[in-house]
Amino acid sequence: xxxxxxxxxxxxxxxxxxxxxxxxxxxxxxxxxxxxxxxxxxxxxxxxxxxxxxxxxxxxxxxxxxxxxxxxxxxxxxxxxxxxxxxxxxxxxxxxxxxxxxxxxxxxxxxxxxxxxxxxxxxxxxxxxxxxxxxxxxxxxxxxxxxxxxxxxxxxxxxxxxxxxxxxxxxxxxxxxxxxxxxxxxxxxxxxxxxxxxxxxxxxxxxxxxxxxxxxxxxxxxxxxxxxxxxxxxxxxxxxxxxxxxxxxxxxxxxxxxxxxxxxxxxxxxxxxxxxxxxxxxxxxxxxxxxxxxxxxxxxxxxxxxxxxxxxxxxxxxxxxxxxxxxxxxxxxxxxxxxxxxxxxxxxxxxxxxxxxxxxxxxxxxxxxxxxxxxxxxxxxxxxxxxxxxxxxxxxxxxxxxxxxxxxxxxxxxxxxxxxxxxxxxx
Ligand SMILES: Nc1ncnc2c1ncn2[C@@H]1O[C@H](COP(=O)(O)OP(=O)(O)OP(=O)(O)O)[C@@H](O)[C@H]1O
Ligand SMILES: [Mg+2]
Numbered sequence: 001x002x003x004x005x006x007x008x009x010x011x012x013x014x015x016x017x018x019x020x021x022x023x024x025x026x027x028x029x030x031x032x033x034x035x036x037x038x039x040x041x042x043x044x045x046x047x048x049x050x051x052x053x054x055x056x057x058x059x060x061x062x063x064x065x066x067x068x069x070x071x072x073x074x075x076x077x078x079x080x081x082x083x084x085x086x087x088x089x090x091x092x093x094x095x096x097x098x099x100x101x102x103x104x105x106x107x108x109x110x111x112x113x114x115x116x117x118x119x120x121x122x123x124x125x126x127x128x129x130x131x132x133x134x135x136x137x138x139x140x141x142x143x144x145x146x147x148x149x150x151x152x153x154x155x156x157x158x159x160x161x162x163x164x165x166x167x168x169x170x171x172x173x174x175x176x177x178x179x180x181x182x183x184x185x186x187x188x189x190x191x192x193x194x195x196x197x198x199x200x201x202x203x204x205x206x207x208x209x210x211x212x213x214x215x216x217x218x219x220x221x222x223x224x225x226x227x228x229x230x231x232x233x234x235x236x237x238x239x240x241x242x243x244x245x246x247x248x249x250x251x252x253x254x255x256x257x258x259x260x261x262x263x264x265x266x267x268x269x270x271x272x273x274x275x276x277x278x279x280x281x282x283x284x285x286x287x288x289x290x291x292x293x294x295x296x297x298x299x300x301x302x303x304x305x306x307x308x309x310x311x312x313x314x315x316x317x318x319x320x321x322x323x324x325x326x327x328x329x330x331x332x333x334x335x336x337x338x339x340x341x342x343x344x345x346x347x348x349x350x351x352x353x354x355x356x357x358x359x360x361x362x363x364x365x366x367x368x369x370x371x372x373x374x375x376x377x378x379x380x381x382x383x384x385x386x387x388x389x390x391x392x393x394x395x396x397x398x399x400x401x402x403x404x405x406x407x408x409x410x411x412x413x414x415x416x417x418x419x420x421x422x423x424x425x426x427x
Contacts, residue, residue, distance in 0.1 A: 001272055001275060001276050001281065001282055001307060001308050001309050001310065002281070002282065002283040002284070002308060002309075002310045002311075002312065003283075003284050003286070003304060003305055003308035003310075003311050003312070004016050004283065004284070004285045004286070004311075004312040004313075004314070004372075005286050005287070005288060005289055005292075005311075005312070005313050005314070005317070006285075006287070006312070006313070006314030006315060006316065006372070007287060007288070007314065007315055007316020007317070007318075008287055008316075010314050010315045010316055010369055011314065011369060011370060011386050011388055012257065012285050012287075012314070013032075013034075013038055013039050013257055013285075014042075014388040014389055014390060015370065015372075015386030015387065015388040015389075016283065016285065016312065016386065017030065017039045017255045017257045017283070017285060018039050018042050018043060018388075018389040019387060019388070019389050019392070020253060020255060020283060021039065021043045021047070021210075021253065021255060022043060022046055022389060022394070022398070024250075024253040025208075025250035025251070026208060026248065026249075026250030026251050026252050026253065027051070027204055027205060027206075027207050027208060027209050027210070027211075027237075027250075027252045027253070028043075028047060028209075028210045028211070028252070028253045028254075028255070029210075029211045029213065029230060029233050029234075029252070029253070029254045029255065030043070030210070030211070030212050030213065030255045030257060031213045031214075031215070031226055031230055031255070031256050031257055031258065031259065031262050031263040032212070032213070032214055032215075032257045032258060032262070033061070033214070033215060033216060033217045033257075033258045033261055033262045034061070035057075035061045035062035035063075035214060035406075035409055036062075036406045036409050036410070037402060037406050039255070039257060040055075040062060040212050040214065040405070041401075041402045041403075041405035041406045041409070042389060042398055042401070042402040042405075043210070043398075044210075044212070044401075044405050045398075045401035045402075045404075045405065046397075046398060046401070047210040048210075050208045051207055051208035051209040051210060052207070052209045052210075053209070053210050053212070054068050054199045054204075054209060054210065054211045054212065055067070055068070055211075055212045055214070056068070056070060056189055056199070056211065056212065056213050056214065056225070056226070056229055057189075057212070057214045058180070058185075058186045058189045058190075058215070058222055058225055058226075059186070059214070059215055059216045059222050060185075061214045061215070061216055062212075062214055062409050062412075063409055063412035063413045063416060064214070064412075065412075066188060066189060066196070067196060067197070068189075068196055068197055068198070068199050069188070069189060069190065069191060069192065069193045069196050069197075069198055069199070070189065070190055070198065070199040070229055070232075071190070071192060071198065072085065072125055072190035072225065072228055072229075073085070073115060073118055073119035073123075073124075073125055073190075074119075074201075074232070075232055075235070076115040076116060076118075076119035077116075077119045077120055078116075079112070079116060079149065079152060081119075082112045082113070082115040082116035082119060083108075083109075083112040084231065084267075085112070085115050085228055086108045086109070086111035086112035086115060086177075087108060087112075087266050087267075088224040088227045088228040088231065088264075088265070088266075089108075089111060089177040089178055089221055089224040090104055090107070090108045090111075090177055090266075091224070091227065091264045091265070091266045092177075092221050092222075092223045092224035092227060092264055093176060093177050093221050093224075095294060103169060103170065103173045104173065106159070106170040106173070107170050107171075107173035107174035107176075107177060108174075108177075109155070109159075110156065110159055110170055110171065110174050111128075111174045111177060111178060113140065113144065113152050113153075113155065113156040114128045114131050114132065114140050114156075114174075115128060116144065116147075116149060116152060117131075117139075117140040117141075117143040117144045117147075117149075117156075118140075118143075120143065120144070120147035120149065121143050121146070121147065123143075124191045124192060125181060125187065125190060125191060126181065126187050126191060128178065128181070129178065129181055129182060129187075132171060132174055132175050132178060133175075135160055135167055135168065135171045136160065140156060141153050141156050141157050141160065144156060176221075177221055177224075178221060179221050180221040180222035180224065180225070181221075186222055186225070189225065190225060199211065199229075201232045201233045201235075201236035201237075202236045202239070202240060204233060204236070204237075205233075205236055205237040205240040205241070205248060205252060206240060206244075206248070208250075211229070211233060213226040213229055213230055213262075213263070214226075215262040215263075216262075217258070217261045217262065223261070223262045223263070223264065226262050226263055227262075227263050227264050227265045230254065230256065230263050230265060231265050231271070233252075233254065234252075234254055234271060234275060234280055234282065235271075237252045237254075237275075237278065237279075237280045238274055238275060238278045238280055241278035241279055241280065242278070246277070246278070247277070247278060247279035248278060248279035248280060249279060250279075251279040251280065251281050252279065252280045252281065253281050253283070254275075254280065254281065254282045254283065255283045255285070256268075256282065256283065256284045256285060257285045258285065259284045259285060259286060259295075260286055260287070260291045260292060260294065260295040264295050266296070266300075268282075268284065268296065268300075268304060269296055269300045269301070269303035269304040269307060270303070272303075272304055272307035272308065273307050276307075276309070284304065284308075288317070288318065288319060288322075289301065289305075289317075289319055289322045290319055292304065292305070309376065309377045310374070310375075310376045310377075311374070311375040311376075312372050312373070312374055312375075312384075313326060313364075313367075313372060313373040313375070314367065314369075314371070314372040314373075314386075315366075315367040315368060315369050315370075315371065315372075316365075316367075317364055317365055317367070318365065320361065323361035323362075323364045323365050324361045326359075326361075326364050326373065326375075326381075327357050327359055327360055327361045327363075327364055328357075329375060329381055330357070330358050330359045330364075330373070330381045331357075331358055331380070331381070332355045332356060332357055332358065333355070333356060333358050334353045334354065334355055334356075335353070335354050335355075335356050336351060336352075336353055336354075337351070337352055337353075337354050338350070338351050339352070359373075370385055370386050370388075371383060371384070371385060371386075372384050372386055
């Protein structure tokens with residue numbers, strides 16, 4: 001279980017994510033906020049040789065045509081799953097600090113109840129939008145009662161028939177959280193479609209397929225779809241592993257590149273402790289320890305960091321406390337100092353030992369690009385040179401493939417803008 005913390009442009013994707021994907025023996029999941037010349041274009045051809053490629057690109061950052069759909073409500077058929085899905089929409093929209101105030105909590109509960117109502121009757125997620133628009137409607141309460149979720153139905157009824165201002169406030173907050181689904185082009189990716197293949201997390205766990213989850217930075221609630229899909233895949237993989245003797249073989253690799261930006265799974269720290277022994281390998285890539293704290297809170301980030309059996313720390317650690325903590329973990333060594341003193345009797349030399357940090361905090365801060373510290377359970381801290389994919393012999397093949405895939409993205413973008421010109425839609 002890997003956590004990597006490295007500054008922007010320091011080789012996270014080229015030195016960690018891409019080499020890991022290119023050498024993965026089993027299924028691979030990648031979250032990313034970049035399409036051109038990044039992990040997606042660099043690995044897509046190589047991965048297409050071993051399995052099916054699934055690309056979930058709701059915000060069209062790779063302008064990828066919609067060739068799949070995923071049932072976002074599949075896990076929401078029980079209350080816990082519905083709540084978790086609602087949680088993804090909340091976490092994608094607000095910071096950890098505001099995620100637990102009254103409106104967020106109430107909106108999250110309401111959203112969870114509506115997801116449960118839709119999922120338990122196999123209704124599409126777009127129905128939830130219609131219910132959100134009309135708080136006074138009875139349909140979701142009836143559906144919940146019908147499905148035997150009496151307590152949830154009563155709770156929703158309580159919200160609906162409460163003070164109008166409170167109710168409207170809760171619903172407005174919930175609408176903001178789910179706002180990405182208002183865009184039919186976004187909602188289509190997670191709505192059943194008979195003409196397209198369905199991405200199935202359980203089948204994926206035992207395949208050699210690749211799932212690319214692409215989303216914009218600050219993409220608002222649309223990144224909830226990415227987080228929900230990554231969460232669903234990792235949970236399905238754990239269940240499949242438990243059913244088949246405890247471990248997935250070959251293991252599933254889940255690279256959460258830019259995790260704090262595009263894949264904010266709020267209980268990732270807890271999830272980490274389940275994945276370890278199941279052959280599901282998470283690689284969470286962050287730009288700083290702070291970024292993790294903003295996303296999961298201080299305690300959450302500490303839990304994630306300590307659950308990781310492999311920690312990789314690269315250049316650009318600006319956080320003084322974190323650098324000092326690392327420096328202490330690297331440890332001390334004895335250095336010999338010789339001092340010479342002159343007195344009437346002549347010169348005398350004394351040798352003494354002094355304890356010094358092997359790597360003081362300022363040296364950690366100044367780690368050059370390409371060098372990382374490896375903190376793995378049971379060994380002393382090691383310093384490594386990353387081997388980015390473009391310095392490997394395989395770059396002769398991978399490089400041109402990435403260039404081709406990048407060109408295809410540009411062409412798709414161009415074709416779209418020409419299409420819009422024809423319709424008189426572009427500015
Ligand atoms: N194909 C390549 N050939 C040569 N150098 C490259 C190539 N790809 C990346 N680099 C170098 O590696 C550096 C790091 O790139 P990379 O995208 O891996 O960093 P990153 O840490 O993932 O950045 P970000 O925070 O923007 O995602 C780049 O600044 C660039 O100098
Ligand atoms: Mg990157």
